[in-house]
Amino acid sequence: ETGVTQSPTHLIKTRGQQVTLRCSSQSGHNTVSWYQQALGQGPQFIFQYYREEENGRGNFPPRFSGLQFPNYSSELNVNALELDDSALYLCASSSPDRAGEQYFGPGTRLTVT
């Protein structure tokens, strides 16, 4: 059984640029959630995708957007990067029968300079 994978591992971008982060869900999981973890904080929910539709969103501005593909993989896009967007971005997948349990990937460390 393949776990959740994310790419890239690390990324450095300049303020104002755009970034795309990718996630492959665990086998058998059809739901993907994205979280932002700032230093010293717990993960903060960005949004969730289910059946290729956004299915819940946290307190993040519209410049944070996403996609889910038919194979349940997902992308997180962030436009007009700000310095405060520097964080660890985590993707988590879950299955319909164990919906409350989310399994996380290793994350993408984004640094905005």
Next chain:
Amino acid sequence: DQQVKQNSPSLSVQEGRISILNCDYTNSMFDYFLWYKKYPAEGPTFLISISSIKDKNEDGRFTVFLNKSAKHLSLHIVPSQPGDSAVYFCAASDVGGSGGSNYKLTFGKGTLLTVNP
């Protein structure tokens, strides 16, 4: 407004003893609670969960207790091992959305557990 609080940033215990990690929540709509363990440079790893219809759930060395009236849960690790040293996050689910798997997780800030040999 932090809805899930872990008031102890760190905890140090001796190998073989019990580790007790605590978590408080304020949102009475939360109905599912989870504990995750996180090592540096890795994503959180699911440990154990509990539904609000239960007050205890056990899995090997890990037991989670839920006190709904106090809005408090705790994770007990017995016996503690050096490999348990990590940051532990408490999380609660907020059921909502239009359907499907919509369990948004709200996390605490974490507690760094150090188990000394």
